[in-house]
Amino acid sequence: MREIKSSQTYRDKARAASAKPAAHGDDIDLGIYVSSAEEQPYQTDPSQLPAKAKEQMLGAGVILDDTSQRSGTFIQMDNTPVHSSSRQDDIEVMAMSQALEKHDWLSDYWWQAVAVDSDKYTAHVELNQSNGYFIRALPGYKTIYPVQACLYLAKAQLAQNVHNIIIAEEGSELHIVTGCTTAFKKEPGLHLGVSEFYIKRGAKVTFTMIHSWNPEIAVRPRTGVIIEQDGLFLSNYVIMKPVHSLQMYPAARCAGENATVRFNSILVATPGSMMDVGSRVLLDARGARTEIISRAITTGGNIFARGYIEGNAPDVKGHLECRGLILQGEGMIHAIPELKGTLANIDLSHEAAVGKIAEEEIEYLMARGLTRTEATATIVRGFLKVDIEGLPPLLSAELQRAVEASEEDLT
Amino acid sequence: MLEIRQLTVTVEGRKIIQDINLNIGTGEAHVLFGPNGSGKTTLLMAIMGFPKYRVTQGNIIFNGRDITSLPLDERARLGIGMSFQRPPVVRGVKTSDMIGASLGDREDKLTIDRLAERANMTELLDREINYGFSGGEIKRSELMQLLAQKPEFTLLDEPESGVDLVNIALIGELINELLDKSCPIVNRKCMGLIITHTGHIMDYVNARTGHVMIDGRISCGGDPREILATIKKQGYEECAKCVLGRTTSA
Numbered sequence: 001m002r003e004i005k006s007s008q009t010y011r012d013k014a015r016a017a018s019a020k021p022a023a024h025g026d027d028i029d030l031g032i033y034v035s036s037a038e039e040q041p042y043q044t045d046p047s048q049l050p051a052k053a054k055e056q057m058l059g060a061g062v063i064l065d066d067t068s069q070r071s072g073t074f075i076q077m078d079n080t081p082v083h084s085s086s087r088q089d090d091i092e093v094m095a096m097s098q099a100l101e102k103h104d105w106l107s108d109y110w111w112q113a114v115a116v117d118s119d120k121y122t123a124h125v126e127l128n129q130s131n132g133y134f135i136r137a138l139p140g141y142k143t144i145y146p147v148q149a150c151l152y153l154a155k156a157q158l159a160q161n162v163h164n165i166i167i168a169e170e171g172s173e174l175h176i177v178t179g180c181t182t183a184f185k186k187e188p189g190l191h192l193g194v195s196e197f198y199i200k201r202g203a204k205v206t207f208t209m210i211h212s213w214n215p216e217i218a219v220r221p222r223t224g225v226i227i228e229q230d231g232l233f234l235s236n237y238v239i240m241k242p243v244h245s246l247q248m249y250p251a252a253r254c255a256g257e258n259a260t261v262r263f264n265s266i267l268v269a270t271p272g273s274m275m276d277v278g279s280r281v282l283l284d285a286r287g288a289r290t291e292i293i294s295r296a297i298t299t300g301g302n303i304f305a306r307g308y309i310e311g312n313a314p315d316v317k318g319h320l321e322c323r324g325l326i327l328q329g330e331g332m333i334h335a336i337p338e339l340k341g342t343l344a345n346i347d348l349s350h351e352a353a354v355g356k357i358a359e360e361e362i363e364y365l366m367a368r369g370l371t372r373t374e375a376t377a378t379i380v381r382g383f384l385k386v387d388i389e390g391l392p393p394l395l396s397a398e399l400q401r402a403v404e405a406s407e408e409d410l411t
Numbered sequence: 412m413l414e415i416r417q418l419t420v421t422v423e424g425r426k427i428i429q430d431i432n433l434n435i436g437t438g439e440a441h442v443l444f445g446p447n448g449s450g451k452t453t454l455l456m457a458i459m460g461f462p463k464y465r466v467t468q469g470n471i472i473f474n475g476r477d478i479t480s481l482p483l484d485e486r487a488r489l490g491i492g493m494s495f496q497r498p499p500v501v502r503g504v505k506t507s508d509m510i511g512a513s514l515g516d517r518e519d520k521l522t523i524d525r526l527a528e529r530a531n532m533t534e535l536l537d538r539e540i541n542y543g544f545s546g547g548e549i550k551r552s553e554l555m556q557l558l559a560q561k562p563e564f565t566l567l568d569e570p571e572s573g574v575d576l577v578n579i580a581l582i583g584e585l586i587n588e589l590l591d592k593s594c595p596i597v598n599r600k601c602m603g604l605i606i607t608h609t610g611h612i613m614d615y616v617n618a619r620t621g622h623v624m625i626d627g628r629i630s631c632g633g634d635p636r637e638i639l640a641t642i643k644k645q646g647y648e649e650c651a652k653c654v655l656g657r658t659t660s661a
Contacts, residue, residue, distance in 0.1 A: 370484060375484075382502065
């Protein structure tokens with residue numbers, strides 16, 4: 001495989017930003033992590049991966065024993081891609097190193113949706129390139145089943161660096177499920193993942209990401225999305241397991257007329273978890289639309305739930321909904337919805353609510369014969385049930401199952 | 412049978428109901444009149460068992476069992492159900508979820524669909540409960556949940572308020588179904604206590620007995636149509652006069 005070598009310009013910019021803290025979240029000391037891990041053997045058949053790893057991946061929505069309902073599969077363990085395959089000719093799924101070898105033009109997409117010098121984490125990924133995935137749907141091709149990708153942290157103390165590029169060519173339709181998880185239960189680790197999405201004219205991408213870490217892992221995904229005319233990007237993010245520190249603020253830019261983007265996030269912070277998660281959308285072309293919905297629950301952890309919509313073109317519309325539920329006394333939820341408009345004929349709105357479950361609602365359900373515990377569970381289940389328009393039924397059901405699997409721990 | 416003996420109820424330290432006696436026999440439906448703030452809803456909430464409505468004196472006996480200190484959900488499972496005047500919006504919980512919850516062990520999709528069709532609520536099944544519902548939709552939704560719950564004793568808090576003339580007949584039918592009104596009197600088991608301001612619901616539901624509540628006391632009991640006629644003619648002032656004189660049970 002070709003070694004990933006970026007241009008000198010990107011490396012220079014990255015070096016200049018290598019100590020630049022992120023705008024949000026705790027500052028992570030990158031020096032405590034190691035950058036190299038042993039190479040992992042490649043597996044032609046993903047069902048032959050170790051049982052423990054497969055079980056962990058399954059918990060994050062990645063199915064390896066029967067891939068008949070997947071269009072393609074990519075697995076990276078630590079910094080080694082251990083499997084990549086596509087079941088459709090019109091969909092490319094491969095390691096980034098392989099993709100760079102195959103497509104000379106890929107460098108045109110490199111660091112175009114995310115700035116290399118955004119902060120020390122993007123800089124670290126640039127300066128310590130260690131693969132990632134490349135997924136592309138060819139023009140006009142529509143996937144029925146999702147492509148799945150897993151980024152798996154197997155070595156403790158490792159900083160996993162990932163750079164992914166996803167391209168949906170004109171008129172294509174691509175569904176992706178990504179599960180990010182770890183082998184270990186307590187040891188520290190760091191996941192740095194850069195993902196750049198390019199949604200071409202009339203294309204549609206749904207991206208469902210499930211994170212399942214441990215209480216000592218720090219996570220800094222960096223995501224940028226560019227959506228062309230009539231394109232649609234739909235992101236669903238779920239984290240219901242403990243994490244030490246998570247900060248991400250994916251940014252999507254509606255660059256073409258009538259481009260649409262939706263972000264749905266489900267966040268559950270257990271005691272000791274610190275999450276700072278938001279979604280940012282720039283509506284830069286006429287008729288662009290966005291909806292950002294987040295549901296945050298704390299059972300003792302801290303959550304900053306951010307949202308930002310900026311309207312810079314006529315007839316754009318954006319809505320931001322941020323709801324937080326404090327189930328136990330110690331946790332904190334800080335909702336920070338922001339709207340910015342730069343011209344008259346735009347329509348931006350937001351609603352935010354943070355609090356505990358209203359006693360009146362619990363009693364209403366109890367009056368129908370439910371116990372207090374059953375009533376609380378029903379309300380929490382409803383709170384976490386985000387109706388996701390545009391997600392294929394199979395994925396919708398899988399996402400719901402992933403959420404329900406963790407619900408029992410909440411009440 | 413429901414027996415209320417010398418019941419006094421306080422809400423946040425304030426005495427709202429005082430020394431009430433009321434008997435509702437098996438198969439009977441009673442109507443409760445009274446001006447705003449007289450304590451009618453408080454009585455229903457206390458019978459249902461909402462913790463905010465504290466019984467400081469007296470007893471509530473349901474089918475021979477003293478339920479005065481029984482928690483709300485246990486009373487519901489024992490066979491007491493309530494249609495709320497202003498039920499809360501529960502975001503994320505769909506109407507179908509609420510019917511499912513009310514059905515308990517009997518929950519199945521076919522039953523939910525049938526009940527929804529019966530209450531003309533099919534289109535609202537996937538909506539969050541009470542969110543953006545009109546007055547009529549709220550009432551139909553409440554009755555649909557009760558039909559799923561099948562309580563033996565039903566408390567109805569102004570079931571006709573906010574309902575248009577077209578829908579009031581349907582509301583009446585649903586209440587009659589809840590109260591077993593299609594059965595011959597001797598076979599009827601279900602009981603009800605209905606709060607009404609206008610009495611419109613009495614055009615559809617045949618209630619045998621009416622009571623008037625004034626200032627937290629029940630002032631009289633008798634034929635509900637006669638009582639309504641008196642209230643319409645003379646207002647509640649006449650009833651208020653009776654309060655000092657007597658406290659009746661049905």
